[in-house]
Amino acid sequence: MILRWRVSAGHHTFRSLTPGAVERFHGWLRARPGRRGTLAAQTIGGYLQVFHDLYRQRDKLPDGLTFDPFPLESAPVAAGVTRATKGAIPFIPDALAVDILSKALTWVEEHAEPILAARAIWDTVDIEAREHGRDRHGAGRRARLRLRGAVLRGPDGVPIRGGMETRQLVTHLAEACFIVIAGFVGMRVSEILSLRAGAIEFRAGGEADLPQAYVRARLFKTVDDRGGRDERWFAPAPVVSAVDVLERLSARLRLLSGRDQLFLTRNTQHGEVVLVTQMQIALRLRHFAARVDVPAYEGRPWPFAPHQFRKTFARFVARRDRSQLLGLADHFKHASIAMTARGYVGTDFDLQGLVDHEGQIETAAALERFLTADRLAGKMGERIVAGNAIFRGRAGAQVRRDYIGFVMQETDLRIHACDYGWCVFQPETARCGGTLAPSEAGRAPAVCVDCANFVVDGRHRLYWEDRRSRNAILQETASPLRRAVFDETIAQCDRVLTRLGKHDDDEQTD
Numbered sequence: 001m002i003l004r005w006r007v008s009a010g011h012h013t014f015r016s017l018t019p020g021a022v023e024r025f026h027g028w029l030r031a032r033p034g035r036r037g038t039l040a041a042q043t044i045g046g047y048l049q050v051f052h053d054l055y056r057q058r059d060k061l062p063d064g065l066t067f068d069p070f071p072l073e074s075a076p077v078a079a080g081v082t083r084a085t086k087g088a089i090p091f092i093p094d095a096l097a098v099d100i101l102s103k104a105l106t107w108v109e110e111h112a113e114p115i116l117a118a119r120a121i122w123d124t125v126d127i128e129a130r131e132h133g134r135d136r137h138g139a140g141r142r143a144r145l146r147l148r149g150a151v152l153r154g155p156d157g158v159p160i161r162g163g164m165e166t167r168q169l170v171t172h173l174a175e176a177c178f179i180v181i182a183g184f185v186g187m188r189v190s191e192i193l194s195l196r197a198g199a200i201e202f203r204a205g206g207e208a209d210l211p212q213a214y215v216r217a218r219l220f221k222t223v224d225d226r227g228g229r230d231e232r233w234f235a236p237a238p239v240v241s242a243v244d245v246l247e248r249l250s251a252r253l254r255l256l257s258g259r260d261q262l263f264l265t266r267n268t269q270h271g272e273v274v275l276v277t278q279m280q281i282a283l284r285l286r287h288f289a290a291r292v293d294v295p296a297y298e299g300r301p302w303p304f305a306p307h308q309f310r311k312t313f314a315r316f317v318a319r320r321d322r323s324q325l326l327g328l329a330d331h332f333k334h335a336s337i338a339m340t341a342r343g344y345v346g347t348d349f350d351l352q353g354l355v356d357h358e359g360q361i362e363t364a365a366a367l368e369r370f371l372t373a374d375r376l377a378g379k380m381g382e383r384i385v386a387g388n389a390i391f392r393g394r395a396g397a398q399v400r401r402d403y404i405g406f407v408m409q410e411t412d413l414r415i416h417a418c419d420y421g422w423c424v425f426q427p428e429t430a431r432c433g434g435t436l437a438p439s440e441a442g443r444a445p446a447v448c449v450d451c452a453n454f455v456v457d458g459r460h461r462l463y464w465e466d467r468r469s470r471n472a473i474l475q476e477t478a479s480p481l482r483r484a485v486f487d488e489t490i491a492q493c494d495r496v497l498t499r500l501g502k503h504d505d506d507e508q509t510d
Contacts, residue, residue: 045079107176175288186313189306194218377499378454468493
């Protein structure tokens, strides 16, 4: 479309364009009809970005742009793209996030070895063919014979036999590694794609002075240097495994290209080893989701994108513990201390707003459960059940909605979830010692069960049943002194389970 406009405007080359011509093209775009009247600002920004790229790549192109079309702003800003017009990057729905992360982790921890072994067979045969001047077809036959002899099984349990199948599995394994890193660390896509060999380093820290793993990469956002700045991110064990798999996957391509990055691929047109781009990884994430059968969302495949994992990571932290916001801001490498001090506003989104929003959703959902329940355990739970008859059933639906709306708008009540129950937090009665929220250091089942703020509903039944059975087993071989401790714990579990009653209609999951 740009080429057609250029010719119709009388310009036969991009070099002949002037700033006024680009401005006229901008005006022409604004006047074009779109699906909702005129073209969206993001669409216009995409077209203008082409001109920006023609200028940035002018030294590589025989016909580039000779001037910077937007010297004081970016193409999207020139097109009118703002926070309001571009919309927010969505979170991955909880069920889908858990599904794709667990499946990616399974690929990394359980399926990586046979895939890497199949890749090694093909690499070995290729090296032998190059050294002895053999043809590729013969090398392919030898590789397939060795694969059959090795009996390596893919994630679906079927033996890996062919070259195309091996390449597809290798590609999906790299995608799984990306998802594990993005989901468990929350790094930006540019930071993950900048990973190089030797990215994991261990540093001693903490009271026990034990080595802690960190992943090293390049930080580009908010950094003046176009090459980025070397930074470290806390790396849990799954990420260490994912980086190790990436190093083994990319070893051959790094050797052939002389590069040391971990996300490499072959250019399909020329066979050249090149870096994986952000656009490619975005598309590949959806291919991986389709390969592992991630469930549909509202009848359609979820449009996975790299930055969604970062936002989902932050959302998980925000939902679980408000006290971790300062650590999250530091972990995300936000631009300045002042930015963090003004309500934890990051370069991607407002963390304080995220926490408030998630806290309200969790509180409203918990209130709905409490007001409709006829059996709850815990001191607060027993008080709620004693007075919630007016809110139950269809007759109480409107009263319930009105009450929840009043609580959310007129009070600062927050209900906090944990594995074994809920805390209707009130600092003056909190046994854990929390002042703004439950104390993560002070809360525990034995503490909470006698706290005036505590509620247990049907979905926590499995936790208390499991806790009781484990303590009953330990009680059998315990000394008389320790048996008294187990007796008390079992009695606590029995009190909770008795208050919950029969579990035929309990909700075990959300």
